[in-house]
Amino acid sequence: MSTQPAIRLTGLTKSFGSVNAVSGVNLDIAPGEFFSMLGPSGSGKTTVLRMIAGFETPTSGTVELFGKDVTKDAPFDRDVNTVFQDYALFPHMSVLENVAYGLRVRGVKIDARNNAARDALALVRLEGYGDRKPTQLSGGQRQRVALARALVVEPKVLLLDEPLGALDLKLREQMQVELKEIQRRLGITFIFVTHDQEEALTLSDRIAVFNEGGIVQLGDAEDVYRRPQTPFVANFVGTSAVFTADEAKAVLGHKGACSIRPEHLEIVRGKAPAGTIGLPGTVAETIFLGASTRIIVDLDAGKRVAVLEQNDLNTTDTKLGTKVTVAVYPRFLAPLT
C-alpha cells in the first residue's frame, strides 16, 4: 500500500478553446512528499492543481489519488484540500467558523468541531483569533487561517497555490519555515505551486519545473539547480551562462552544449589555475549585491558571462574595462540535453 503514489497524473491535458494550458503531464508524487511546481506565469501550474482538486475537468488524461481514479469525481468527493492563492475565506463567517467549516459539512457536532478548529488555529499559531472576521486579519494571518481550514479535515494531500505570494519578504520566509514544519509534523503530502525558485529550492523534496504547459525537468533541488537539462531551466532556476554545442566547442573546447552558474566561475589575474579553462575578457559591468558582486565579463571569444564573486577578504579589485581572465572549472559544466 505504501508504494502506491499519493498522486498519479497520466497524460494530463487541458485546453481552453485553442489555448493548451496543460499538455501531457505524467507525474507520480509519493505520500508525505513536499512537492513543488515551479514555473513562470501562464505555464499551467494552477491548471494542473485545479484538475487535481477537481475544479477543472481534464481534456484528456487521468488523475489518481492513492491508486483510485478520481478524474470524474466532484471536488467534494476527493480527499485533497486546497489553500487558495486569494485564501477564499468566507467573509460572513468568523475565523473559527471558517476553520470549522469542513467538519460542519461533514456533520460533526458543534462542540467537537469548534474544539478541532481551535486546535488547528493553535497549530498555525492563531490562538484567540477565532472570534474575528477575516477582514480583521492581516494578510499573513489570513493565510494561516486558510491553512488551518484546509488542515482541520486531515486531508492526505494538501494543494497550495502560491500561498505566500501576497506576503512581504520577511513574513514569507517565516511562513516557509512554518509550512515546512507543519508538513513534517503531520506527514501530509504537500503540492506547492510557486514561481519563486528560491522558495521551491529551500522547501521541496522534489521540484517539477513547468514551462508552456509541460514539465521540463523533474528532480530534487540539487538536481534542478546543479544539473539543469535545458537552457530554460538553467536560466529560470537561478541564472547560468548557456553555451550551445558550437559555442562550447569554440570558447571552452568542451564537447556538447552546457551551462555554468555564475558562482562557479572565478575572476583571476594572470594565469588561470591548473585544471581550469582560462578565458580572457574585459569587465563590462559590476553590480554590487552586498555579500557578493556580480561581474559581467565580455569574453574575447565573443560571449558575455556573469561571474559571482564573494566580497570576502580576497576580493579582487575589478573596475570597468579591466582585462581579466575568467577561470572555468570543467566539473561544474552542466551538460544540456
Place this chain on the structure above:
Amino acid sequence: MRLSMTSKIGLWVTTALTLAFIYVPILVVVLNSFSTSRTLSWPPPGFTTEWWGKALTNAGALSAISTSLIVAAASTVIALLLGTALSFALHRFSFFGKSTVNLLVVLPIALPGIVTGIALNNAFRTMLDMQLGWFTIIVAHATFCVVTVFNNVFARLRRVGTSLEEASSDLGAGIWTTFRLVTFPQIRSALFAGGLLSFALSFDEIIVTTFTAGSGVQTLPIFILDNMFRPNQAPIVAVVAVVMILIAIVPIYIAQRLTTTDNR
C-alpha cells in the same frame, strides 16, 4: 478636496434648493391631508384629522391599498424567483447568444412604460385572448421587477465570484450545502434590496397598470388619479398619498442601508 468658502456656500445652496424643490411639494401634500379645505386650496385654512378618519374607512381607498400591496408582493415574488434564476444562468454558464439574452433581460427597464403597456395590452387581449385583471397586472409588473432583482443579484454574483463556492466544495460541501451556507448568505442582501426596490416600483406603477388592469381591479395609484379631481375626494387623496409615501420610503431606506453596509 479643499474648497474655497464661496464654492462651499454655493454647494450648500444648490443642495438646499434641490432638496427643497423635491421635498416642499411632498410636504404640501402632507399638510393638505390635515387641511380643512375640500379643494386643496393654499394656504390650508385650518387643521383637521377628519380626512384621515374618512380615508381610513373609505372602502375604495382601502381596497385600492390592499390591491396594490398584493400586486406588489406577487410580482416581487415572481421577480425574485425568475431574476435570481436568470442571474445565475447568465453568470455561471456560457452559451450561444448569452450577451443578447443579457440585453433582452434588462431592456424592459429602458423601454418607455407606455410602450410596455400597449405591447402587453395587445398581447394579453388579442394574442392570448385573456381578461385583463389581477393576473395581467401582476405579470406586467413582474416584467420590470425581474430587471431590478436581476441587476442586483447579477452584480453581486460578479463581485463575489466563484472562488468561495470552490473553497466550500473543496472542503467537502455538496452543491446544496454550498448554496445554503456560502452562496445564499453572499447574495442575501442583494436579494433583499432587489426585492424591496421591485416592491416599491410595482407599488406606485401607473402607466403599465393602466393598460393592463382592465376595469375590475383598481390599484392605489389609479385610485388616486381617478379621485384627484373629484370634489370632496381631494383631501382623501392627500391622505392616501401620504400613506403611499410612508409605504414607499421604508423599503427604499432599508434597501439603501443594506447596500451601503455591504459596500463598506
